[in-house]
Amino acid sequence: MAVARDPLARVRKLVAALPETSERLSHGAPTFWGGKRTFASFAANHHGDGRVALWCKLPPGAQEALVEADAELFFVPPYVGPSGWVGIRLDREVDWGVVAGLLEEGWRMVAPRRALEALDARREARARAGARGERTAPAAVRARSPGGRAGRRTGPLR
Template identity: 55%
Template sequence: MAGEDTTECATAPLDRLRALCLDLPEVVERPSHGEPTWFIGGKKTFVMFADRHHDDRVAFWCAAAPGAQEHLTAADPEHYFRPPYVGHRGWLGVYLDVPVDWAEIGELVSEAYRAVAPARLLRQLDAEPSQSG
């Protein structure tokens, strides 16, 4: 992936993912199923961390636009997968134990937020100056 960043330590993927999620309006973090999970308005899940929770991989699961899961998992199975439990709803799994492009991860997090957030928060997000991840 272009712009790959392979220099992070073992805890950096969670820290970086957390920063991307918490930078969005009205996002809170709390554990769900034993993993850090991010909610919009404290109610709607849009990103879930997966630290070897269902296999031996470090990843996250996120809401995705219709068709995104199928497209990305077919095009790049080294980085993307269909996660258990939520995959049937179109959610996307993203491996974090391979070199990743954090700008792309930021886009995926933003798209996940947009897939779940109410219109009021989308208007707020669109009114804010552009942020880079």
């Protein structure tokens, strides 16, 4: 684990992997939306607190458990903290897999049903393909090959 040089860029990349998300400025901070509702906000030195952090919407009880488990990394953010949101410090070593999981959890609380179904279907398809040992040729390879195939097939490559 290392401190990210550009934590906002990492957060944006994680959010972009979720269907039907958008980013807008809200109260002067980059804020992330799932459909029409917010699920995360990036805070850099909010009111001079000296932290670079992500505020993330979470289900009841999660905030308390995270802050209790690691108060150096997780905190109760101002304004949205009483609603169960958690602050995640990004100005120190952080496990970005954990950040991705918390972002997804917050997104799942606000995302439209069709977005949830799209993400779940995409993951199920990947899991099925992985279980069968199949690989998918990149679209650029399929497009260059006659008949849309990636050359001579020797296995279940699609």
